[in-house]
Amino acid sequence: MTTTDTDTTSGPATDPPAIETHQLVKVFGTNRAVDGIDLRVPAGTVYGVLGPNGAGKTTAVRMLATLLRPDGGEARVFGKDVVRDADAVRARVSLTGQYASVDEDLTGAENLLLLGRLLGHGKAAARQRAAELLEAFGLADAAGRQVKNYSGGMRRRIDIAASILNTPDLLFLDEPTTGLDPRSRNQVWDIVRAVVAQGTTVLLTTQYLDEADQLAARIAVIDHGKVIAEGTKGELKASVGSGSVHVRLREAGQRPAAERVLTSVLDATVTLDPDPVALTATVDGRASELGAAEEAARALAELARAGIAVDNFALGQPSLDEVFLALTDRRTGDGRDGAGPDGRGPDGGGPDGGDGTRVDDPTERTTAR
Structure with missing residues (x-):
């Protein structure tokens, strides 16, 4: 019998993975930002994607979220092709990018109410859902304050809250704790764990080794647009x-x-x-x-x-920091022929070894949901 996405006779074992890619490629000019990535992300887990600046993490996420069209290979989200079935994919995913996408001139409550209405909730239902999320994310006392007066940690929390107004099956978190203090980072981590406990799959990109160590069941290490290692934390640590x-x-x-x-x-x-x-x-x-x-x-x-x-x-075992440095050092040899662990070129410039300009994806600073 051929199993399809709608077949329920064989039980959960036949369900497609949350994400599956084969030789996924994205090119910007002469730069292959994503260079043949293969991923398989089980549903209901946190999957970490680790790599330096310019490694191709955000570009890969934007293709999986249907915001960029791949130049080669294929990618499926819950069995749906991200190009041919883009609408079906968008209906099941949500993306929180590196920069807050809420309106800073609105209050926290107004942001969530507005987005709830845009997502199809009635006024009363949108108001109730906004109140629930503000309470759950520890923002109830700040609900009436403009977001521009929020701290960095509060902005990240309101942004993630906006991402799960309609609980997604798959949530992309692209470096969600960049620039946050330790207390705010821990609060975001708690939110991620709570989201996964409700059944959402999370694909987390990060440069923080301890973040991947804390949250991810499996981790892919990406460098120069390629997956250079993949496995559980224990497997990666043993590999060095x-x-x-x-x-x-x-x-x-x-x-x-x-x-x-x-x-x-x-x-x-x-x-x-x-x-x-x-x-x-x-x-x-x-x-x-x-x-x-x-x-x-x-x-x-x-x-x-x-x-x-x-x-x-x-x-x-070795720390993930030691694993990451060992893996990226293997790829670049003595460090003079490519980007180092911080994603900078051999002369201290950007990933292209030039003047510090990032060349992997000109859209990386754009946030969309």
């Missing part, structure tokens, strides 16, 4: 080839002996930490997390056999 063993001894005088034991057992570089009783050694993370744990356990047993008392022992 090393974890770390942190050891804290009972006696500082035993540290030289502990260094010799760890070097011998782990066949790894051992670093003497500023704490006089602490050491850190690398372990191979390419095999499996269990394999690294076994190596660490063997080192602990050898320390005990040598009569070296250990007060604290911890095995850790």
Whole structure:
């Protein structure tokens, strides 16, 4: 039997992914902003897209949201082609871009009421929905203030609230916390988790490694318009080839002996930490997390056999920062032949190595919903 989008006889397993792309391409002049991206985003999750400035993240999002037409490849949202079935895609998605798209001269309540009416709600229903969102997003006390008098964090919250006046099946969040203070970032993170708990799929683009670590079930790393790595946080961390063993001894005088034991057992570089009783050694993370744990356990047993008392022992994976730097360094070699981890060219200019002008997508500063 051939399964279609409307077939319900086979259960949820036959449902299409929220997003599926194959060799997706977008070209601006001579620049391939998106250069053959393959993605598969399961429904009901947060999927992180990580990359430096100019990597092609926003361009990819705008194609998936039907705001840009692809120049090659194909993309589907819940099984619908973003070009042939653009109207059907738009009916199921919402986009919050990098810059607030609400009217700053209106109050928070007026913005939501206006957008609710434009989306087809009756006046009473739009007013009720606006009140619900203002309360849920912690903006009820500021409902009567003009948005231009909101803080950065409040503007991001009202913008996301506007995006879910009609709860979308798929929400694109394009660098939603850029420029926010830690408290405001945490508030936005809580909102994202709440949206997903209600069944919405979120595609999140970000430059913040901790943001992807906190929110995303799976992460794609994009650089120079290509997906250079994809997987869970654990898989990406294991892919760079090393974890770390942190050891804290009972006696500082035993540290030289502990260094010799760890070097011998782990066949790894051992670093003497500023704490006089602490050491850190690398372990191979390419095999499996269990394999690294076994190596660490063997080192602990050898320390005990040598009569070296250990007060604290911890095995850790690399941070996503280390993963990101390692992956982008692999792609650019020694950093002289392409954009570095911050998306800047070899001379400190923009992604094209020129005068700082971003060339990946001239529409990136435009916000649309």
